[in-house]
Amino acid sequence: xxxxxxxxxxxxxxxxxxxxxxxxxxxxxxxxxxxxxxxxxxxxxxxxxxxxxxxxxxxxxxxxxxxxxxxxxxxxxxxxxxxxxxxxxxxxxxxxxxxxxxxxxxxxxxxxxxxxxxxxxxxxxxxxxxxxxxxxx
Numbered sequence: 001x002x003x004x005x006x007x008x009x010x011x012x013x014x015x016x017x018x019x020x021x022x023x024x025x026x027x028x029x030x031x032x033x034x035x036x037x038x039x040x041x042x043x044x045x046x047x048x049x050x051x052x053x054x055x056x057x058x059x060x061x062x063x064x065x066x067x068x069x070x071x072x073x074x075x076x077x078x079x080x081x082x083x084x085x086x087x088x089x090x091x092x093x094x095x096x097x098x099x100x101x102x103x104x105x106x107x108x109x110x111x112x113x114x115x116x117x118x119x120x121x122x123x124x125x126x127x128x129x130x131x132x133x134x135x136x137x
């Protein structure tokens with residue numbers, strides 16, 4: 001130890017920080033590429049959504065919609081859109097899960113996460129940081 005600074009620990013913390021930044025950058029890149037397509041049960045319609053569930057494509061695959069009422073078309077679009085968004089949320093959760101140990105990313109993405117299940121933030125800190133904090137206490 002030189003001048004009260006444990007250089008080995010500082011270097012380990014720096015390396016851990018760099019690893020986490022790299023993982024976050026990779027996640028950000030993968031998240032920007034996510035899209036999902038849903039097709040209605042009778043294959044009249046397909047809807048594709050991108051990041052944030054924004055609609056990027058709508059296709060009527062057959063002329064079957066012409067025999068449908070306005071309310072039937074509206075319901076068909078809404079159900080198909082919800083399915084596409086659910087698929088997109090599932091993909092996003094898969095991308096995010098490795099960065100969120102102990103957290104159900106799928107539940108978080110759907111808004112069904114029990115926040116009390118997260119526990120203490122300190123419990124999720126890297127061991128080396130927890131040790132340092134324990135020594136200061």
